[in-house]
Amino acid sequence: MFESISSKLESIARKITGSGIMSEKNLEDSLKEIRMSLLEADVNYRVVKEFTEKVRQKAIGSEVLKSLSPGQQFVKIMHAELTDFLGSSEAPLNLAKKPSLILLAGLQGSGKTTTAGKLARYLIKEKGLQKVLLVAADTYRPAAKEQLQKLAAASGSVFFTEQHNDAVRICRSAIEKLENEYFDAAIFDTAGRLHMDEAMLGELKNIKSLAEFSEILLVADSMLGQESVNIAKGFNEALGITGLILTKTDGDARGGAALSMKYAANVAIKFTGTGEKLEKLERFHPDRMASRILGMGDVVTLVEKVQKNISAEQAKKAEEKIRKATFNFDDFLEQLRSMQNLGPIEDIFKMLPGASKMGLNNIQLDPKQLKHTEAMILSMTPRERNHPEIIDERRRRRIAKGSGTTPEKVSRMLKQFNQAKKLMKQMGKRRRGPFPGFPGIPGGPGF
Numbered sequence: 452m453f454e455s456i457s458s459k460l461e462s463i464a465r466k467i468t469g470s471g472i473m474s475e476k477n478l479e480d481s482l483k484e485i486r487m488s489l490l491e492a493d494v495n496y497r498v499v500k501e502f503t504e505k506v507r508q509k510a511i512g513s514e515v516l517k518s519l520s521p522g523q524q525f526v527k528i529m530h531a532e533l534t535d536f537l538g539s540s541e542a543p544l545n546l547a548k549k550p551s552l553i554l555l556a557g558l559q560g561s562g563k564t565t566t567a568g569k570l571a572r573y574l575i576k577e578k579g580l581q582k583v584l585l586v587a588a589d590t591y592r593p594a595a596k597e598q599l600q601k602l603a604a605a606s607g608s609v610f611f612t613e614q615h616n617d618a619v620r621i622c623r624s625a626i627e628k629l630e631n632e633y634f635d636a637a638i639f640d641t642a643g644r645l646h647m648d649e650a651m652l653g654e655l656k657n658i659k660s661l662a663e664f665s666e667i668l669l670v671a672d673s674m675l676g677q678e679s680v681n682i683a684k685g686f687n688e689a690l691g692i693t694g695l696i697l698t699k700t701d702g703d704a705r706g707g708a709a710l711s712m713k714y715a716a717n718v719a720i721k722f723t724g725t726g727e728k729l730e731k732l733e734r735f736h737p738d739r740m741a742s743r744i745l746g747m748g749d750v751v752t753l754v755e756k757v758q759k760n761i762s763a764e765q766a767k768k769a770e771e772k773i774r775k776a777t778f779n780f781d782d783f784l785e786q787l788r789s790m791q792n793l794g795p796i797e798d799i800f801k802m803l804p805g806a807s808k809m810g811l812n813n814i815q816l817d818p819k820q821l822k823h824t825e826a827m828i829l830s831m832t833p834r835e836r837n838h839p840e841i842i843d844e845r846r847r848r849r850i851a852k853g854s855g856t857t858p859e860k861v862s863r864m865l866k867q868f869n870q871a872k873k874l875m876k877q878m879g880k881r882r883r884g885p886f887p888g889f890p891g892i893p894g895g896p897g898f
Contacts, residue, residue, distance in 0.1 A: 463488065481525070482507055493707030495680045498536070498714045505532050530741050536710055537737035542694060542719030545665045546578065550629050551636040552662055555696075556655055556686055557670035559643035562698035564595055566670050566724060567640040568602025569732035570696075573722075575607050576730075580635035586625040587612035588658065589642040599640055606729055609634070618642060619657045626662050647682065652689040659690055666693050668721065671712060673697045679708040683715040692716060697735075698724035778872055780836035784828045787821065826854035827864055839865060 463484050482503050489499045509528045545551065553570065555563045567585055574580045585603040587610070589595035596612050603610035611628060613621050622639055629637055641658065644651045659667065669692045675682060686692055695712055700723045713720055720735040828836065830853030835842055842850070842865060847858040854861075 478507070478510055478525075485529075489707070489710070493677055493679075493711075495677060495707070495711040495714065497680075498711050501714070502532060502536055502710075505535075533741040534738045536713065537740055538713060538719045538735070539737060541734060541736050542721055543734075544578075544721065545693070546574075546580075546636065548663075548665050549636075550584075550634045551665040552626075552629075553636065553638045553666045553668065554655075554659065554664045554690075555638065555640055555668055555670050556690060556692070557643050558647070558672070558682065559592065559645050561643060561670045561672045562724060563643060563670045564589065564592075564598050564602065564640050565727065566696055566698060566722075566732070567599060567638050568606050568608075569724065569729050570638055570722075571603065571608040572606035572729045573732055574636055582634045583608040584625065584629065584634045584637040585610050586622060586637060586639045588618040588621045588625075588639055590616040590618050590621070591642040591644075595640070595642075602729070608638075618654055619661070622658045623661055647685045652685075655690055667691065668694050668696050669712075669716070669718075670696045670698060671708065673700045673708050673723075675708045675712075677707075677711070679711045680715040683712040687716040687718070692718055694719050694721040696720075696722045696724065700725055780828050780831060780839060780868070781833075783868060784825065784836075787825060787828075823854065823856055823860065824864055827851075827856060827861055830854040839868065 463481060486499055486503050506528055510525055555567055557563050571583045571585050574583050585599055585608045587596040587599040600610045611625050613624055667690050669686050697709055723733050723735050725731045725733055827850055830850045847861045851858045851861050
């Protein structure tokens with residue numbers, strides 16, 4: 452989502468950091484470049500004006516011009532202000548009250564229904580809640596109720612609706628159900644429109660008046676652009692929203708909506724939707740996102756992903772094999788599958804500090820290639836996986852035939868494996884990090 456902002460601000464940061472001295476003119480020129488970069492990324496002009504003015508005041512106030520490393524000091528100020536604009540600190544969901552009532556609002560097409568399913572899964576899988584009710588109160592969009600029913604089944608939550616078109620009545624009945632049965636939380640999926648109108652806002656106000664909601668979350672498309680400010684203001688004035696969920700952040704959105712809506716509504720961004728699948732909902736960390744935007748990477752999130760998908764026992768086992776140079780194709784297959792659980796490899800590369808300098812931020816890897824590699828390994832005999840050096844031309848042809856590839860691709864894969872094995876052996880000799888086993892990354896699965 453933030454690639455447009457990130458590529459430009461990172462370039463500006465590198466230019467400033469590489470400068471030995473910094474004059475007032477250099478400072479103003481840099482601020483002008485930042486201003487243009489943010490405007491091009493669809494950040495609202497009021498937000499741009501306030502952001503650059505704060506950076507300028509801090510830069511002058513902290514005597515950046517007299518600093519021994521003015522560039523680094525300036526980038527530090529940019530990071531702090533960007534973090535502040537994105538929300539200062541992570542804002543968790545308010546789940547203190549039982550049941551916790553969560554109302555989702557937003558325009559049509561913003562992804563509310565899918566987000567309701569994702570949020571239900573998050574509450575059950577990540578927060579450990581036992582019973583979550585999903586309430587289908589979108590009576591306008593065709594098949595909205597059916598879609599939410601399927602999502603409820605997939606997320607392990609309980610589905611509720613009624614067969615009429617009065618959304619307020621459906622929500623009232625749901626609240627009565629909550630009074631008579633035990634639930635930890637309830638998520639209300641409401642109707643949207645193509646644009647804000649009195650009918651939609653009136654319906655949402657009536658639903659809000661039925662009970663005390665723990666959270667009223669605005670679900671917003673991250674590709675909204677300049678219109679995002681008016682939408683955030685309109686919903687906030689009508690409902691008093693408590694947070695934002697940005698959807699479709701895995702697309703080619705410029706990222707301006709995140710900064711603009713946070714500024715306009717003055718509420719925290721709580722989650723981002725990073726794909727269609729139920730697990731593709733991520734908590735929003737302002738400081739980590741600021742680091743990503745400025746090209747500093749996001750190792751903390753990467754380590755969390757590794758910890759969630761790869762056990763400490765797996766990591767330790769892989770590290771020992773790397774150190775002893777006994778890493779074989781069975782180990783490689785296990786690590787390949789573990790890596791796939793972390794998400795797209797190109798997204799993992801982007802979390803590494805200095806990824807753009809190494810040319811990793813624009814790498815596009817075809818998932819089919821990983822499947823081909825897996826097929827080639829599975830076409831090997833146990834002895835071949837343990838001793839790849841025995842694979843001759845005849846064996847290559849058999850492996851190629853069994854995996855639906857070519858002998859040339861098998862040869863290329865064998866060569867890359869041997870190169871990687873040498874690299875891992877070298878990196879395995881380096882000082883151990885806090886999570887052993889992931890060469891080049893402090894904590895991971897070994898490859």
